[in-house]
Amino acid sequence: MTEVATYYEEVVAPVVPAKRRSRGPGFWVYLGVATALAVAFILPIIWAVLRSFQPARLSSLAPQSADFSQMTLANYKAVSHGLYDILPNLVNSVIVGLGTAVLTTLVAMLAGYGLAKFRFRGSGIVFGIILLALMIPFQAVLTPLYLELSDLHLTNNLLGLILVYTTFNLPFGVFVMRNTFQQVPQELVESARVDGAGFMFTLMRVMRPLILPGLATCAMYAFLYAWTELLQAVTFVQSPDKLTLPAKLYEVTTSTYGSVNNAYLSAGVVFAMVPCVVLYLALQRYYVQGMMSGAVKG
């Protein structure tokens, strides 16, 4: 935890007012190199956004500066109805993403609370089970999971995806929540109990402000996982109306005419990208914090 705490203080929290350095040649070299690298890292993403406004008839020609004068929303209109309608898939992805985020956060919160603040028989075994689950990639149990979900009538079913996504996000989520609850002072819990508060009241009223960052971390990771996952999405769901956005975009790349439909795909890519970027920029602090605590523990 020391590592996380230090990282948090020094990097994530507002940077300590830097020592007033003389801005010599070294500084300008640093700024030049960092800026050049930043351009290289962000250019493909900006390019992808610009691409989505390119008229479809130009998208199979070599890019030209004149393209900028003909920017259009036509691609977005095209993917909103008809043959390449991706709106239902967008809705599926929102349902699966939010469902996974809510369920993961809820279940991980309860388990983290139990592991951090209660002593009970078998807690060692529970901890071991979660550690074991952390070591098993979903890719390794893809076939038995498919057969199991099929028997439970959970294939071609968004609930099935939510349950599986939640489960594979749980080990990380439980670790994050257990760490969060461990940082809640025991005296706070004790005094609430002395006042006669039940364990749920303690959780909901007394600890809520202290565990919100942990909950945000959990929810965001689960959402982003569900939003971008492809292998399970194409394995467990086949019926076109139930596909999530990445699975639908894959279908667009393999479309009937044998050539990729650049224009439609480019608009779909922006739909897929926007929630990730917005969530990351808005909740960056929780993202990095979670990355460190999850990574250090995992």
Next chain:
Amino acid sequence: VATVADKPHLALRKRRGGPGRAGRSAQTRRASRTGALLVSPAVALIIAFVLFPLGYAVYISLTNWPLLGPYHFVGLANYKELLHDSGFRHSVIFTLTYTAIVTPPIFIVGYGLAALLRANRFGAKIFRTIFFLPFVVGLSTVSFMFEIELQPNSGGVDFILSKLGIVSDSHAWTVNQTSALIAISVIVVWFASGLTMLILTGGMQSIPGELYEAADVDGASWWAKEWRITLPMLRRSIALALIISIIGSFLAFNQFYILAQNNVGLETVVEWIYQTAFTRFQVGYATAMAICLVVVIALVTTAQFVLLRDDTEL
């Protein structure tokens, strides 16, 4: 510093040695019940969708299970067949090759980015955000993005490379095996080095500044400081970054499934398992491959725990 809450199994042992069970108050018993109740949904889900499938997988791997229809128990036949299956062997060798190709550049670029921003100079926060952005977008979306940009003539990759004078004619990057592997590797380095940067940054920030100040007093060069102070102190973070990167590459699927469609020979292990089960309908055989995958990943993860535990810092 490990507390009891850090190690529930120790707490358990301690309690057994303490006052006898009869001494436990009703309150303790109630707390114990509550604790078990709180963890039960998580445990139920993990048993249902991780542990049960794992056991089921062992059973399926001992049968000739097709996707539909009857099946027989075939013992270890699937595993014996695996030893002589050139297709599976090819996918394993290909995945290892890919892992060997991308791991060093991801690490070097990630380390470079972390070192560049280490001093928290002007703009470091914004640069860090930008370098991590590709990872945030997700590998599936990134692959769809480059599906468009890697096309001959119209793609952005050809456009920029020809402007820079690196290529003179258009390339169908994803059609040729070598060029597809090069393109995917470059994309993955761009995608993943931000993660390595972040992990190493965490480690770098926890190295006491006095060490560098002392080295400065002794007149140590930049290289000497990196070799003698940064690298040894970063041991844990480096091990972590490398293992996350290696496991990620070994389980690669999205980038090859999307960008190397119809490019025979560029199938990773996970893709090969997927195809064996769901396009060739040999579920039993595919599951035997998956069991081998579990064993390999478990070994790598165990190595991670050994490497990361072996340290007095934490």
